[in-house]
Amino acid sequence: MAARELGPGQRKFSPASVGADAALLVWFVFSLFPLVWMVLLALKTDAEQISTYFAFTPTLENFVTVLSAEGTRLTSVDFTQAILTSVIQCVGAVLVSLVIGIPAAYAAGRWQYKGSNDVMFTILSFRFAPELMVIVPLFVIYNQLGLFDTNVGMIWVLQLVTMPLIVWILRSYFQDMPAELEQAALLDGYTRRRAFVMVALPLVRPGIAAAALLAFIFAWNNYVFPLILTGSQHTPVTVAVTRFLGGGGQAYYNLTAAAALIAALPPLLVALSIQRYLVRGLSFGAVKS
Amino acid sequence: MGSLSVTGLTARYGKTVALHGIDLDLADGEFFVILGPSGAGKTTTLKSVAGLVDGARGEIRIAGRDMTGVEPYDRGVAMAFESYALYPQKTVEENLASPLRSGRHGTWTPAQQAERIKEVTTTLGIDHLLARYPRELSNGQRQRTALGRVLVRPAEVYLLDEPLSHLDAKLRAAMRAELKQLGELSGTTTLYVTHDYQEALALGDRIGVLREGRLVQVGTPAQVWTEPVDTFVARALGQPEMNLLDAAVEGGLARVGQAFAVGVPVRTHDSVRVGIRPRDLEVVDGPPPTDRLVLQGRVVLAERLGRSVELSVDVAGVSVIAVTSDHRVHEGDAVTLAVDWSRVHVFAGPDAADADAADPDAAAPGARLGAARRPANAALAGGAR
Numbered sequence: 001m002a003a004r005e006l007g008p009g010q011r012k013f014s015p016a017s018v019g020a021d022a023a024l025l026v027w028f029v030f031s032l033f034p035l036v037w038m039v040l041l042a043l044k045t046d047a048e049q050i051s052t053y054f055a056f057t058p059t060l061e062n063f064v065t066v067l068s069a070e071g072t073r074l075t076s077v078d079f080t081q082a083i084l085t086s087v088i089q090c091v092g093a094v095l096v097s098l099v100i101g102i103p104a105a106y107a108a109g110r111w112q113y114k115g116s117n118d119v120m121f122t123i124l125s126f127r128f129a130p131e132l133m134v135i136v137p138l139f140v141i142y143n144q145l146g147l148f149d150t151n152v153g154m155i156w157v158l159q160l161v162t163m164p165l166i167v168w169i170l171r172s173y174f175q176d177m178p179a180e181l182e183q184a185a186l187l188d189g190y191t192r193r194r195a196f197v198m199v200a201l202p203l204v205r206p207g208i209a210a211a212a213l214l215a216f217i218f219a220w221n222n223y224v225f226p227l228i229l230t231g232s233q234h235t236p237v238t239v240a241v242t243r244f245l246g247g248g249g250q251a252y253y254n255l256t257a258a259a260a261l262i263a264a265l266p267p268l269l270v271a272l273s274i275q276r277y278l279v280r281g282l283s284f285g286a287v288k289s
Numbered sequence: 290m291g292s293l294s295v296t297g298l299t300a301r302y303g304k305t306v307a308l309h310g311i312d313l314d315l316a317d318g319e320f321f322v323i324l325g326p327s328g329a330g331k332t333t334t335l336k337s338v339a340g341l342v343d344g345a346r347g348e349i350r351i352a353g354r355d356m357t358g359v360e361p362y363d364r365g366v367a368m369a370f371e372s373y374a375l376y377p378q379k380t381v382e383e384n385l386a387s388p389l390r391s392g393r394h395g396t397w398t399p400a401q402q403a404e405r406i407k408e409v410t411t412t413l414g415i416d417h418l419l420a421r422y423p424r425e426l427s428n429g430q431r432q433r434t435a436l437g438r439v440l441v442r443p444a445e446v447y448l449l450d451e452p453l454s455h456l457d458a459k460l461r462a463a464m465r466a467e468l469k470q471l472g473e474l475s476g477t478t479t480l481y482v483t484h485d486y487q488e489a490l491a492l493g494d495r496i497g498v499l500r501e502g503r504l505v506q507v508g509t510p511a512q513v514w515t516e517p518v519d520t521f522v523a524r525a526l527g528q529p530e531m532n533l534l535d536a537a538v539e540g541g542l543a544r545v546g547q548a549f550a551v552g553v554p555v556r557t558h559d560s561v562r563v564g565i566r567p568r569d570l571e572v573v574d575g576p577p578p579t580d581r582l583v584l585q586g587r588v589v590l591a592e593r594l595g596r597s598v599e600l601s602v603d604v605a606g607v608s609v610i611a612v613t614s615d616h617r618v619h620e621g622d623a624v625t626l627a628v629d630w631s632r633v634h635v636f637a638g639p640d641a642a643d644a645d646a647a648d649p650d651a652a653a654p655g656a657r658l659g660a661a662r663r664p665a666n667a668a669l670a671g672g673a674r
Contacts, residue, residue: 178372178374180370180374181374181377183339183341183361183374184368184370184375184438185387186360187339187361187362187367188387188391188438188442189362189391189394190362190387190391191360191362192360194391202378203378
């Protein structure tokens with residue numbers, strides 16, 4: 001048989017590769033099963049919700065209930081309103097982070113000074129410090145300042161989530177861009193500000209898109225901050241979803257699953273639409289210091 | 290247009306000192322070439338003049354104006370970067386229009402801009418590429434675009450960082466010839482950086498040879514070529530490099546092994562190095578001339594490089610490189626090489642400083658002491674007869 005070159009993604013057939021594929025398949029099923037179960041649960045009626053049967057009559061009624069006044073009556077939170085609230089809070093948080101974070105990332109990427117790494121590390125530490133550690137003092141402060149259960153308050157606190165991501169990802173983009181481009185702009189007669197706007201900014205546009213959308217997803221998924229810092233007026237979806245589990249009354253697992261699926265839709269669409277940038281953005285933040 | 294004067298320019302990156310006090314004075318309209326190997330500080334010098342190096346100290350005056358605290362965009366300098374630094378999101382035309390649109394180099398209507406750009410790109414032979422993006426250009430085309438972005442605008446001083454380095458050999462030679470003719474360059478003070486000695490010799494009104502952050506010699510191309518201040522400069526210019534042969538001095542006579550001896554200036558050191566450019570050695574027929582230094586030896590290797598032949602000649606155990614256009618010479622032949630006495634350079638030996646530590650006037654190792662002379666006893670000069 002004539003020797004054939006393997007194309008990209010092709011592998012030689014061997015028992016080891018079959019074993020590896022089988023193991024991957026098992027892992028795939030194992031990790032995706034909760035999702036499958038959630039979809040099944042969302043399609044079940046109230047009567048069947050605690051059964052473990054795979055055979056049942058599927059219904060879309062749960063989705064209707066979640067989005068209708070009936071859902072609001074059960075949880076005292078309007079779920080459609082919660083989606084809108086989430087959008088306002090997350091978009092707001094990302095915009096604020098971009099306005100402050102892009103110049104910060106640029107400065108951090110271009111200007112190395114004594115202690116610049118410490119500043120960057122401090123910003124990063126906002127990201128990995130446990131939220132529960134700061135939540136109690138924040139709750140007290142928010143109550144006293146009147147920020148409790150407000151969009152402004154949520155946008156503010158979400159900076160802890162979005163800002164470090166945006167600054168760190170964009171810094172690596174700015175560092176990857178040769179400084180000589182801006183130097184050329186300076187010598188062309190442009191001020192530093194114009195050189196930044198004219199040369200640097202357009203070149204990191206893909207980075208800005210990736211960082212912004214990644215930050216949006218992280219903000220959307222945040223649970224602990226809104227759980228403590230919002231009441232019933234400005235509840236985002238993450239908290240609204242759990243309301244269907246009921247507080248002492250009946251727990252509606254099927255409604256919870258349906259609500260969770262709806263809540264997962266916006267970030268999913270966002271992620272799919274920018275998949276290409278997202279991988280690059282993630283690896284940038286992860287691999288490069 | 291304007292003069293450029295640099296006094297005591299130092300630059301450091303962190304703990305690394307890139308420049309140790311550079312002094313330069315360029316007259317209005319002068320074309321000055323800085324020649325040096327990579328890492329010598331050539332680019333740092335240019336960027337310091339442009340105001341792009343944070344750690345630069347010293348006085349820089351452009352057209353008589355002190356540049357201390359003056360931002361790069363107010364210095365009136367244009368620079369071509371070795372990395373091209375073309376804006377990737379802009380076309381060639383937009384790249385060239387950038388300095389014209391900044392408003393700092395006169396006001397240009399769109400029609401004037403287009404006309405000026407057409408003019409410059411035609412000169413550089415890239416006028417058919419105006420709508421292309423830098424990523425769609427070859428390196429040579431990119432380099433010419435970068436050069437175009439400089440030439441398109443008026444400036445006090447042009448700073449050109451290896452503007453021909455990435456062109457292929459043929460185009461480089463053609464562009465080198467053209468550069469000299471460009472009205473923009475002949476009329477504007479230009480600081481030009483290169484590692485190519487031919488470019489330096491061909492283009493420079495004057496040349497400054499840079500070594501490890503110090504200007505070791507500044508002079509006209511003829512001066513730098515015929516009177517290199519030390520062995521570093523001697524080696525930096527010329528291909529193949531100058532022959533540098535260790536010699537022991539005794540009574541005003543420097544002996545290169547058993548090969549030959551030359552008369553050296555009085556009051557020299559125990560050891561010197563005798564330098565002879567390969568192209569100054571001439572293959573002679575018949576009786577050896579008496580008014581020149583004569584080396585007799587055997588050809589070990591003859592490399593035929595088109596028009597010229599590069600010879601590696603064994604002169605009584607000393608290997609000497611010579612370049613000739615005489616194609617009759619073959620490997621194994623006995624040859625007679627002759628060189629004018631004025632073209633035989635004598636440099637201080639490597640141990641010069643140690644030997645003369647007490648003497649404040651002592652030449653540094655490798656420093657040029659002068660040209661060799663015919664020894665008093667002519668018979669001694671004859672080489673291995």
